Ligand code: ATP
């Protein structure tokens with residue numbers, strides 16, 4: 001008989017295993033609370049969209065659209081794509097449901113994104129982002145709010161060694177003027193460019209600044225700076241943003257080479273980076289995209305947002321020793337014999353009615369006393385509740401401490417169980433205080 005080979009997950013995607021989910025849930029809860037506190041509302045978009053949406057918003061000559069999208073033809077021949085990021089879908093939904101025109105919106109979403117990149121630490125083909133998007137606010141105050149919100153998140157999580165890099169890429173017009181200067185510079189040094197950059201020289205020269213090739217560092221360091229080519233309005237916006245950040249005591253460094261990978265940005269761009277995650281050091285990136293709503297077919301609407309890589313935040317937490325464990329169960333109910341099972345299952349449901357948040361595991365799958373106490377111990381519960389034939393007859397139940405060797409097992413009437421659990425809980429919280 002030939003052995004059947006088991007199927008493995010596909011390259012670059014990961015299972016989040018039971019021991020990992022407490023950290024995820026902790027981060028997700030922190031984010032939900034933070035969003036709520038700042039007055040942001042959740043929006044949930046589909047994971048699939050028309051391919052056209054991403055081509056039109058992200059831009060045809062970006063890494064994402066050129067080579068990273070999971071695109072396939074549906075049965076009716078339409079082209080669909082698994083979302084590589086959330087901004088496009090959020091704007092699409094906003095326009096479609098009339099959320100953007102002539103109003104202010106503060107929105108967020110959380111979920112998986114898909115990019116066909118070369119998998120490595122911190123870079124996956126399915127990864128998770130929280131995205132935050134704001135609409136209808138054109139001043140730098142909202143840019144500052146978004147940055148302050150992320151700074152607060154790092155503080156809440158206890159994360160250190162993350163720095164804010166800031167830049168302005170100006171208006172479309174000033175960017176075009178800068179583009180010409182940049183093309184001039186790179187053309188003079190064309191022999192030093194790598195293949196990718198040479199191609200970008202004609203398609204998207206600003207993206208050369210974004211190159212991660214160390215061989216280009218020297219060339220990029222001396223490249224003309226976009227900050228010297230800003231239009232007046234963008235410069236004023238940038239100055240005001242810096243002033244607001246100073247007032248809120250949020251340190252930043254200006255990085256004139258920060259251009260961000262996507263085409264739809266204008267004015268403010270920012271990234272939170274760390275050196276503790278190797279070359280995948282960008283934890284969060286965002287900026288202003290005043291042109292995107294119009295580009296996707298609606299009225300001109302100012303917009304600003306960011307995307308944060310949740311896996312990267314989690315690895316940074318791990319690197320800095322910030323761990324989360326799910327609280328263990330409080331009780332494990334052992335039921336020895338068929339009659340005990342009838343009484344026990346009924347009692348367990350009554351307890352759950354009476355005590356909120358009770359963490360109680362019922363033994364399932366039968367077993368001897370020895371087998372059940374083994375399970376109880378493995379569950380990490382503080383106490384075992386024990387019902388056998390005698391307890392059924394006498395309408396009692398035993399409580400056996402599993403962690404405290406000094407403590408004694410007690411027996412009590414089933415009717416007093418809820419009260420006893422409540423007082424045990426009170427004692428436990430008082431001891432923890
Ligand atoms: P990078 O420069 O690392 O490729 P990016 O500019 O492509 O990032 P964005 O599109 O701005 O990234 O996405 C926002 C955030 O999502 C990033 O800062 C990063 O934390 C995270 N991210 C992006 N791509 C991946 C990926 N393939 N795997 C894990 N996280 C990712």
Ligand code: MG
Nearest residue numbers: 063064117261
């Ligand atoms: Mg990328």
